[in-house]
Amino acid sequence: MATLDHVAQHAGVSKATASRALSRPSLVSPATVARVLDSARVLGFVPNRTARALAGGRTGLVAIVVPTLENSFFTPIIRGAQEQAAASGLHLTIAVHGLDSPADIAAFDTLSRQVDGFLIAAPRGADEVVYPAAAGIPSVLIDREIAGLPSVSADTATAFGELARGFIDRGHTSIAFVGGPDRSWQNTQRIAAVQAAAAGRCTLTVLGPYPATVASGVTATAAIVESGATAVISYAAAISLGLIFGLNARGLAVPGDIIVSADDSVVAALNLRGAPSIEVDGEELGRQAMHRLIERIDAPPHSGVLPDAAATKLPVPVRWSPID
Amino acid sequence: MATLDHVAQHAGVSKATASRALSRPSLVSPATVARVLDSARVLGFVPNRTARALAGGRTGLVAIVVPTLENSFFTPIIRGAQEQAAASGLHLTIAVHGLDSPADIAAFDTLSRQVDGFLIAAPRGADEVVYPAAAGIPSVLIDREIAGLPSVSADTATAFGELARGFIDRGHTSIAFVGGPDRSWQNTQRIAAVQAAAAGRCTLTVLGPYPATVASGVTATAAIVESGATAVISYAAAISLGLIFGLNARGLAVPGDIIVSADDSVVAALNLRGAPSIEVDGEELGRQAMHRLIERIDAPPHSGVLPDAAATKLPVPVRWSPID
DNA sequence: GGTTGGAATGAAACCGGTTGCACAACCGGT
DNA sequence: ACCGGTTGTGCAACCGGTTTCATTCCAACC
Secondary structure, three states, X not given: OOOHHHHHHHHOOOHHHHHHHHHOHHHOOHHHHHHHHHHHHHHOOOOOHHHHHHHHOOOOEEEEEEOOOOOOOHHHHHHHHHHHHHHOOOEEEEEEOOOOOHHHHHHHHHHHOXXXXXXXXXXXXXXXXXXXXXXXXXXXXXXXXXXXXXXXEEOHHHHHHHHHHHHHHOOOOEEEEEOOOOOOHHHHHHHHHHHHHHOOOOEEEEEOOOOOOHHHHHHHHHHHHHHOOOEEEEOOHHHHHHHHHHHHHOOOOOOOXXXXXXXXXXXXXXXXXXXXXXXXXXXXXXXXXXXXXXXXXXXXXXXXXXXXXXXXXXXXXXXXXXXO | XXXXXXXXXXXXXXXXXXXXXXXXXXXXXXXHHHHHHHHHHHHOOOOOHHHHHHHHOOOOEEEEEEOOOOOOOHHHHHHHHHXXXXXXXXXXXXXXXXXXOHHHHHHHHHHHXXXXXEEEOOOOOOHHHHHHHHHOOOEEEEOOOOOOOOEEEEOHHHHHHHHHHHHHHOOOOEEEEEOOOOOOHHHHHHHHHHHHHHOOOOEEEEEOOOOOOHXXXXXXXXXXXXXXXXXXXXXXXXXXXXXXXXXXXXXOOOOOOOEEOEEXXXXXXHOOXXXXXXXXXXXXXXXXXXXXXXXXXXXXOOOOOOOOXXXXXXXXXXXXXXXX
């Protein structure tokens, strides 16, 4: 296995020069750079990341914390983040936990010694827990906002408000909202948005909390029917799926007898003409978050540039016309 | 940040002794070990993994290659593998690709310099591609067998054969199999098993290939109905979901008018009494595979112990009675 | 009582890069 | 011809551990 020493020797320069030629070519004369690069190629040199990490203080590893892999909401985010990380030569490792228990925090702390930064999708962790964790190492929050920390979120709340208003405008007088985990930040935002839209104009039944599974959608069906709602807003793709199945099983046509909003993917998959859909671009979320994280990591410490605790919001389009 | 030097100084021993006390206590007197451990605790010492990796030749990182995160088949596997890796103090990174294109192989090779081993779930890659890759670094195949390489697979083929026989025994004379990706190893096995069970006893319609999505289940519905099959075997949970929805949409009750086999999770979620289900324990798959991998990694090189290219098969139970 | 062998420990090399500092060569300006 | 200032390069220290080898000490053995 070729090392930097071999390359340097082959190129007839010192190890230091070889190193610079490879990692900061501007410091070395063009001719020398060419020679070193050539030797590296000939010898099949691949820099040892571990050594580089030890010397350079960077591990080349970033982590993303997600509460679960089972929820299809997170997988595109991971894909986008990984793609963006790879573009910068970084590896992405995935830690699966909610950052909301002492054990989770311990895992986070341990991992934080071994990565350059974190992407944190922790909808359930309390602010007081997430903040200190994220503040101690370059981090970007995903789909969650905490004052003083950078974040990238999908503006689902606005989309949900729009859905509610749309339903009302179309004559519905009783709508139901199937809510997610109790302490989820996004869930709180969404409920607020839907409530604001409904206030004084229509009956709103808020159901939940339900985990984001097909099974809970099926379970929720009973409560929906009982509520008398004619339009349903659900917070997760899997739940919509379960709802639709459950309603069908009771002989109710969707969206004929009762309208269920769903993710774009579900509407497209089931070919649900007439159901409104929302579309969260998870990949873009992941990419942008990773981009922000890399900026933070690369920023010289105390550079006094921008603290960049901005909360980016990605628009979430709502589609009312059927998909063709 | 406390380093080994600090600990050694605090404990009044040399760095070498401190290192040994922490990583191989049997080489040091019990009294000294206690003193070092105490100092480490007092100083809040956390060993630097990077340095340890550089000196020890191990990165403490293992990777799992999966073709996609969207298919719910892989997520429990990842969870199990990660759990098992964590138990050995290893980190798991996830590489998402099929190991079936030049770019994928390049990614694999690059990553292989930075991890201690691979878990490979590459159903589609050709033997001639996967073999050399896996042979060059400690690896364990998941849900795929190649002669000469260790593997852990779910014995889905047997379960599928059993399903086919069960349907036939129950009087079905025309069954359909909804197949997965064309070149998938498991798919080939499953088709063979189903065909063997059906041979001469019943009409078998093999459909596909279909990607493992709800949408393709819906799409497949037309072909199912056309085939006249009264029982359907589908290879993925998402497809079953789509099938059931699609059949319902056409006014066919499941499992009343037509029986669809599905994963345990789907049957449970939709409360499908009377439909047979199979249950793949993905977590166990991941755990066992990781266990095997760690054994390989820890085995001294050329130890001449067991080459251990065994192909482990995990049983996949088939359930015919409804779930209560 | 002198020799032998094992246990406990320390000094220093080593893993493979990065980087601060010193130095030489070369630049245009006066 | 002399000088301050780049530019290009090499030496050696350094990152934080692990491991080889030598050394010391002491109990056991002939």
